[in-house]
Amino acid sequence: DQQVKQNSPSLSVQEGRISILNCDYTNSMFDYFLWYKKYPAEGPTFLISISSIKDKNEDGRFTVFLNKSAKHLSLHIVPSQPGDSAVYFCAAISAVSGGSNYKLTFGKGTLLTVNP
Amino acid sequence: DTGVSQDPRHKITKRGQNVTFRCDPISEHNRLYWYRQTLGQGPEFLTYFQNEAQLEKSRLLSDRFSAERPKGSFSTLEIQRTEQGDSAMYLCASSLGLPNEQFFGPGTRLTVL
Helix, strand or coil, rough: CCCCECCCEEEEECCCCEEEEEEECCCCCEEEEEEEEECCCCCEEEEEEECCCEEEEEEEEEEEEECCCEEEEEECCCCCCHCCCEEEEEEEEEECCCCCEEEEEEECCCEEEEEE | CCCCEEECCEEEECCCEHHHHHHHEECCEEEEEEECCCCCCCEEEEEECCEEEEECCCCCCCCCEEECCCCCCCEEEEEEECCCHCCCEEEEEEECCCCCCCEEEEEEEECCC
């Protein structure tokens, strides 16, 4: 079962506009959410995260919003730049096996293309 | 470069052969993770070490897979009797303390013919 879902395989936006990437989750035990960016032939790069006790976290052009009641989070990139073109993965952490061990559960990713 | 490194970057092998991958985490990081990513999917958790102790193993890690982190520094992931279904990108990540920011290596792409 897919506990973290990114229902849009791809997204195309114009340079300078806002990119909104969405993510839904089903496991209410998730207590931390992260976004990673991945370029081809490279490993995922951490972008921004949010704790389940918050509803917003901002870092420069990147803002993540969390709606716990809807089990939904989104990543906003403003303004979008061509260098932002990459696959974006939503990930969540749940404490397992006694609360001291953590693993990331990833969505399938969304390919963002920012057109000049 | 003080990031996570993985070796080799690419491995092509024939079905039935054994392969071993190495991961060198960021030096002060005590937690090390292995993930596997197949085409069109996000990375999937395989196993996790805190220092030298392997504390979590996914059901994806069959008996043919074994991972070690003997001195709490680098880690190896061995696959015995490889199958075509093992073809994937194998990613290593490390973190210090809380796993809120797991830093990933570039991955090892395995192709089993």
